[in-house]
Amino acid sequence: MKKLLPFLAACLVLALSSFIVLRPAAEGYQVGDKAADFKLKNVDGKLVSLADNKAAKGYIVVFTCNTCPYAKAYEQRIIDLNTKYAAQGYPVVAINPNDPAVAPGDSFADMQKRAKDKKYAFPYLQDETQQVARQYGATRTPHLYVLTRQGQDFVVSYIGAIDDNSEDAKLVKTKYLENAMTDIIAGKPASVNSTKAIGCTIKWKRA
Template sequence: MAAIPPVCDFGWKAPEFKLPATDGRVLSLSDIRGPKGTLIMFICNHCPYVLAVRDRIIRDARELMAMGVGVAAISSNDAVTYPRDSFENMRKVAEEENFPFPYLYDEDQSVARAYDAVCTPDFFGFNADLELQYRGRLDASRNSAGPADLRRDLFEAMKQVVETGEGPREQIPSMGCSIKWKETA
């Protein structure tokens, strides 16, 4: 069943984190942060909503990074229940897809909880002061890619954040597979 995150809580401060990346580094929010803004994306390897737009996520990330936006993707899914989302498989996907951004593993799911991530994909666009300015969709695609000429909601919003420090007031939430939470004892 599809999950939909809440609307943007403008000005909410990005929580710090320190997570292992698929390239062998351990990175913090400070390492990811860009001079013009920061985009934190919760994605995973198996979700059809992510798979449908992964090429667009990569395209938009490259363009935003060229504008001074720091970008990282985080996978928080329970890899015991969903083995395709294991750290080893994350490494393979990041390499095969040539991710231009770090792909981080949130094994204990603490970062997903701190960000109140709901689904994959779930996008958090922050300004240069790490204040939330966008929590919307990539574009109008769902679990299959929409037409190539769809409005690039995430890209346009983050471009506005780069230029003005503020995101658009009208935002359409992302939609995707729910985060696969571990069972708690």
């Protein structure tokens, strides 16, 4: 029996770890969930956490990357969102979850170059272990999460798309994210708090 115990413990650990690894990415956060903080490396080499910016009322967290045509189509709109909402207390935090071994253009050096070329005025973080993307339930790039501060915590207030036309910003009819931000900044829950968009699958590490 005594010999059996360590064996059973080992089995349990193994079962739990496989559970974590195999847990599908689609679960993740729902609107209303508390978002866990993270510590990820920015393109300037420094580690960034949600807790760092004491003045932030919240964040617009964007899972995005260098390589996806949809991420590229939305890049300028993401830059513009930061310009508009950082001033109102909701800066953009961009996170690249792609495994550079699968998407070579998403290496840290490539991220640094992109951020510099496009003059990102917000952090562009590398989710090296892909833990943050899994925790949030991000499935594609771009995939947005608006977080609002409630005391010490950050609560998910909106998940989804920027707007309804990826190809041409001029033809957009509904700005989903901006509509949600208008509600959130007014202290109300977003009337549309979850939307879907086409994007590139996150390039998960190969098992």
